[in-house]
Amino acid sequence: MPKIVVNLTDTQVKSALSTFKKQSVKTPVKLADGKGLFFIIDKSGYAYWRLDYSRPISKKRNSISLGTYPEVSLASARIKRNEYRDMLAQNIDPALKRQAQEEVAQFQNNSFKSIADEYRKTEELEPSTQRRNQFVWDKLYAAIGEYPIDVITPSQILEVCRLYERQGKNDSAKRMRSKASQVFRYAIALGLCQFNVADQISGILKVGKTKHRVAITDKQKLGQLLKNINKHAGRGDIAIDYVVKILPHVFVRPGELRAAKWADIDFENRTWSYTPPKTKNQTALQHIVPLSDQVLKLFQELYCITGYTEYCFVSMRDRSKTISESTINKRLKQYGFENGETTGHGFRATARTLLDEVLKFPIERIEQQLAHQVRDMHGRAYNRAKYLEERTVMMQAWSDYLDQLMHENVE
Template identity: 40%
Template sequence: MALTHKQIQAAKPQDKDYKLFDEKGLYLLVKRSGGKYWRMKYRFNDKEKLLSIGVYPEITLAKARTVLNTSRALLSDGVDPQAHKQAAKATSKRNAENSFQAIALEWFASHMKDKAETHRVRAKRMLEVDLFPVIGSKSIQEITAPMLLMALRKTELRGAAQTAQRAKQLAGQVFRYAIATGRADRDPTPDLKGALAPTTTKHYSALTEPKDVGHLLVAIDSFKGTHTVKAALQLSALFFCRPGEIRHLKWSDMNHDEQRIEITASKTHQQHIIPLSKQALKILEELHPITGRSEYIFPSARGMSRCMSENALRVALRTMGYDNETMTPHGFRAMARTLLDEVLGFRVEWIEQQLAHAVKDANGRAYNRTKHLKQRTDMMQRWSDYLDQLKAQALAGNVITANFRKIK
């Protein structure tokens, strides 16, 4: 006689394990401990075997009977249900190990460890928010372009079209890593060319008119915040390196004998030299008694053991009246790039190399860090002198257009 829900619920543990039979080999094993386990007894190749189906009440009577019928169908096709279950479990485990999420996290650990902190955080967030919820659990081998597009469409729908484009690029890096490690055959991201909404590149706001730059420099010198933030703003204008590089500068990066700072550029990971002008040296000398106890030239206001926060310079500019649409910490780079070229007339390759861009020579090789160092050292001093001139003219209320171009 077939089991009923009432019989199963009423079954109590006894001194010994006992069985409640249903039909066609299905029974419920009631343990002395009180656990109730579904089992299926069957014969395969003239041998009696036992299939574990699951635990009641997680596996209901109806579900146990469904598994029973599926297993009997396998038997009729000459397939051992137990072997089929083990194979399915192995496949599930393999798929979990080769899931997009597992491989993406493996790629992240090996390829992002030397990247800037802000870049790592941004990439991790794109994985967790834009990609994992839709394709994270899927085997990377089975992910198609439409599946990936479904994930990216969700990002677009929340108004983040540029993030969707970046997430596509990030997914492409994961797929190419999977191909290189033998866990995928192809990268579906090229198939999505033109499928996402186009985005307009937004450049960092920057002041590039000499008169405006002069007023900015006067505002920085009049800044009422901490001396550390004020010095960071002053050196941002003189060094025009990336904001993250400014914040992470260490006193040990200074080569006092050569009067320069030697760092690794955060974006290109190449060795980079910043020649120190007389003005920059003076700022650093005045700052050392204040922050010299820290390894960082610009330590955090919350503790000398870490560098200045990411938003410190942006907030300082805002307090001086410069919002994100007018001037940003990154804007010092565009400011220098424009004025060094268009006003002072320095060679573009010198400027690009001092910006720590990946400049290449005629043979396609990256310039080494000391390429044109003498010329760049002269350029950095001329740049500091020019900024002093703009500041003096702003203070005098008489910023004029003059010929500051370098005589070649």
Template identity: 40%
Template sequence: METNKLSDVKIRAAKPQDKLYSISDGEGMFLEVSPKGGKWWRFKYRFNGKQKRLSLGTYPSTSLKVARDKRQQARELLASGVDPAQQRKTEKLATETALRNTFAGVAEEWAQNKVQSEKWTPTTEKKRRIWLDNGLMPYLGSRPISEITTAELWGVLQHTQKTSGYTANRLRGMASEIFNFAMATGRADSNPALPLQGQIAVKKEKHRLAILEPEEVGKMLRAIDGCQAAATTKAAARLAPLVFVRPGELRHAEWSEINLKRALWSIPAEKMKMRESHVVPLSRQAVAILKEIQPLTGNSGYVFEGTKPGEPISDNTLNKLLKTLGYKGKMTQHGWRAIARTLLDEVLDVRVDWIEHQLAHSVRDANGRAYNRTSHLEGRTGMMQLWADYLDKLKASK
């Protein structure tokens, strides 16, 4: 039987026809030419009395020489009683299994589990993936997770600790969860991150910057009212003190969540840090700000739409505004929560459980049961109006 009948010249000369056709190279290998001009290498053989075919790749990405090498490998398998097609499936499965058992493979499954169980918001997922991609994947991604040692993980974390002990600790915590997930799914026998708990030095974290003196708060409110900024940015900056939600919750506010007639903003659970829906009573001042901005963004999904249509203002927009107004190192957007918590309690003498509930902190009754989102709504509504009126007084008092 003649073998190696083809040449590159013959292959290039093979033009597409109306129907699929093939050109033999001998010993079961042939080139298949499609009506659209595609060229595939095939190997035809018999195994256990059955006619079978095996793909050897496409031309020219798989050259004539490489295709012949693959044919020879397949014939050697047949000579030893092994089905080449089954061998390929076995090798593919082994490769997929090996990838699933790498740190990267387990980490991806762990992340998907977090998303599917709704333990992560889209914002949280984005942040966690950035940490993973920058801090762990470059060093551990391709490693079999069962082979990673405590010493190896320690060396990886040192890269991050040089710039941020806080981030290194967060990475250690994430790694620990990933190793626990690997153990739960039968891909690791131990968690090498556990011995590193408490071993990473962290500089004492500063409290979130906030101005707590009433006179200075009034001055800051006047500065915001008089600032030159984009309409959506200024509206968000003016509303922030009145609702004192987390910055991410404010940025992602949507018109569908706000009922101006009832003066209520209902934030769905997936946007909340504690994964529980939250209700924010809106004072007259808050409603007025929203009505002012409604003609501009009312047809958009987001109340505070940014420069890109369909997206909210960036997470740095409001902090950047505070810096522009001279509050760099003195105040951050998150500081409004500390201001409200302090002045509502110490100056306005409001019930602490109402304040904590409005801050969306975990608040429980005497029996240890968590309050639902509408608990003390009437009292909190009065509190929010009292707070708005107090801020107006601070702003008016020079």
């Protein structure tokens, strides 16, 4: 037989609070009013109303505060309880509905800027990407930041994008439209607007010409560069010496090599495993780089120098940080090549071209080693650990080939 709960009275509520205040040892109070409503006094004397209920779908127990006493009276608490029970009868979770209402209420006048600020908190971007995007946000805020998001028109977005398109900054214009579109999608999800007006101009903006990363594919030039790298080592920061020696052999993104940690280097199994920042949000899978004899030796030498720190290529100025972002390209410019003739990122294109055209390795294995997503005949993405033996052979052959080119250029 269910327990019969006698409804509370105002006198009982006041008496409970008065009695609690007189106690020398404070004991929490919990009084039931029926249908899940409770009057609570905690150890600190904080008095409030609480509704206990079962969530509509999961049926898990949950509770929600109905306000503090005496600001919310017994009668008002009962009205709120009945409202929430009506929601539950419609399979609406009152806690989730309140959360959604609070999220909407936090945006001041639903302005583009206030919504964009909240959206940006959800982004997981590298600091360098955040800095690059700040220019875009500043211009969007200046143009439409104070407008309520549901009154902004496609022509307003187009106008600010075309300011930069007319200056030939097509990529900036496209990034501006893209960022605006992301904010509108976020606002639609929160119920703050109905249409993504930024998407309506996507086909109007000009398409800029793609600038490919500079890469050396001429064997003689590549050999000369490798010779210069080894010849001029020891003339600066030792970590920079090693990063430019290792990078051509592993052809990962320069930022990934700069951020390499000793914890990820497996000397016994001759591998370096890490999750590329560029893909961690999509796959969160580790990329495995087999270490050739040459690369393993370089890491072993470097470990004797920086092995006591977290990062392999640690900054000599601040042992808690890696060498700077521009370090690799600056060092490469010192090796007798014209400004921009080669870059750290260009070694990726160099390896892709020569491994395919000269060493004749399967393009699928090359793409895998570049940490690109490669799919099999059924359209499924290869696991990054797949074909590791084949890629180990390929990486050793690549290092041997680089050594051959370097020695052919030794005077």
